[in-house]
Amino acid sequence: MYVGTAKAALGHNSDSLVDLRSDTVTRPSPGMLAAMAAAEVGDDVFGDDPTVIALEEKTADLFGKEAALFLSTGTQSNLCAMLAHCGRGEEVLVGRPYHVFSAEAHGASVLGGIALDPLDVNPDNSIDPQSVRSAVKPDDPHLPITKLLCLENTVTGKAVPLDKQEAAAQAARELGLAVHLDAARGFNAAAALDIDVRTLARCADSVSACLSKGLGTPAGTVLCGPKDLVRRARRYRKMLGGGMRQVGILAAAGIYALDNHAPRIAEDHARAATLRQGLAEMDGLSVDQAPNQTNMVLVTITAPNPEAVQASLRGAGIVTGLSGNFMRLVVHRDIDDAGIARVIDAFAGALAA
Numbered sequence: 001m002y003v004g005t006a007k008a009a010l011g012h013n014s015d016s017l018v019d020l021r022s023d024t025v026t027r028p029s030p031g032m033l034a035a036m037a038a039a040e041v042g043d044d045v046f047g048d049d050p051t052v053i054a055l056e057e058k059t060a061d062l063f064g065k066e067a068a069l070f071l072s073t074g075t076q077s078n079l080c081a082m083l084a085h086c087g088r089g090e091e092v093l094v095g096r097p098y099h100v101f102s103a104e105a106h107g108a109s110v111l112g113g114i115a116l117d118p119l120d121v122n123p124d125n126s127i128d129p130q131s132v133r134s135a136v137k138p139d140d141p142h143l144p145i146t147k148l149l150c151l152e153n154t155v156t157g158k159a160v161p162l163d164k165q166e167a168a169a170q171a172a173r174e175l176g177l178a179v180h181l182d183a184a185r186g187f188n189a190a191a192a193l194d195i196d197v198r199t200l201a202r203c204a205d206s207v208s209a210c211l212s213k214g215l216g217t218p219a220g221t222v223l224c225g226p227k228d229l230v231r232r233a234r235r236y237r238k239m240l241g242g243g244m245r246q247v248g249i250l251a252a253a254g255i256y257a258l259d260n261h262a263p264r265i266a267e268d269h270a271r272a273a274t275l276r277q278g279l280a281e282m283d284g285l286s287v288d289q290a291p292n293q294t295n296m297v298l299v300t301i302t303a304p305n306p307e308a309v310q311a312s313l314r315g316a317g318i319v320t321g322l323s324g325n326f327m328r329l330v331v332h333r334d335i336d337d338a339g340i341a342r343v344i345d346a347f348a349g350a351l352a353a
């Protein structure tokens with residue numbers, strides 16, 4: 001539901017928009033707002049916000065790591081992790097399509113003097129162990145020192161199979177590298193693979209998990225890992241201007257989301273599957289049917305005028321992103337069965353026009 005300026009900004013006079021642009025667009029649920037309002041707070045830079053401490057302890061335990069740090073965003077969390085793992089002149093190996101390489105402005109290089117070497121990925125978005133072995137640089141002053149392998153799960157809405165993720169991590173470890181897992185949508189990955197997030201993260205030294213995507217908080221990401229690494233990451237968080245004060249208000253939303261929203265995340269996957277199936281039958285669309293899908297429906301519009309399709313959807317109160325003729329439709333907790341039915345009907349109408 002949208003109110004006031006948000007509704008006006010989206011150019012629609014109904015309060016029942018279906019917003020498929022991302023799972024980041026969710027509004028806090030009433031229970032979450034109540035938990036935020038009731039949160040006991042302190043000053044997190046002084047380390048005395050009890051709700052932040054509770055969230056950090058809870059997530060460290062969930063992900064099977066010694067410690068955790070609450071940060072503002074996934075980008076800040078990945079950056080602090082890379083800065084904590086690597087020094088200047090050192091290098092991170094990362095999948096070419098992964099967010100760390102493709103969508104974080106190479107912050108580790110710009111701010112940390114850390115090189116990023118992008119590795120091609122398999123069709124299931126895993127990294128081949130052999131690619132890791134070939135990319136690790138020998139001890140040669142012409143080359144950076146390879147320190148870290150950065151994995152991601154899910155990748156573009158698909159869960160990377162656990163055995164493939166672990167094979168890449170194992171190859172890295174055998175060569176003395178540490179492993180970081182960008183699990184921005186790790187709860188989606190774990191649900192799709194039918195495992196818990198501790199198992200998902202067991203091959204990684206550090207793991208970053210967003211609370212503001214499928215879990216539905218207004219903001220926040222946790223970085224979990226060994227105590228020493230988290231201590232270094234805390235220093236970088238402050239250096240990057242990310243030390244926040246009475247942030248227990250946001251941490252309370254995170255705790256609420258872990259208890260109440262994480263257990264229902266597979267519902268989004270089921271609704272995405274219904275949408276995928278509904279769209280697959282339509283002339284004018286080509287829908288990605290690869291295995292291990294979660295909450296995203298990846299659509300190529302083969303009909304002649306993709307912008308007209310998007311505009312027609314918008315007229316029906318369906319908000320989408322469009323890049324060329326590609327649409328990523330993201331299902332989240334603010335979209336119910338009726339919303340999915342409306343999207344399917346709106347596509348049928350748009351393609352018939």
Ligand SMILES: Cc1ncc(COP(=O)(O)O)c(C=O)c1O
Nearest residue numbers: 073074075076099152182184185
């Ligand atoms: C896989 C992945 N990692 C990291 C991020 C960065 O998260 P944020 O937007 O909170 O910086 C995103 C954002 O969509 C993402 O998809």
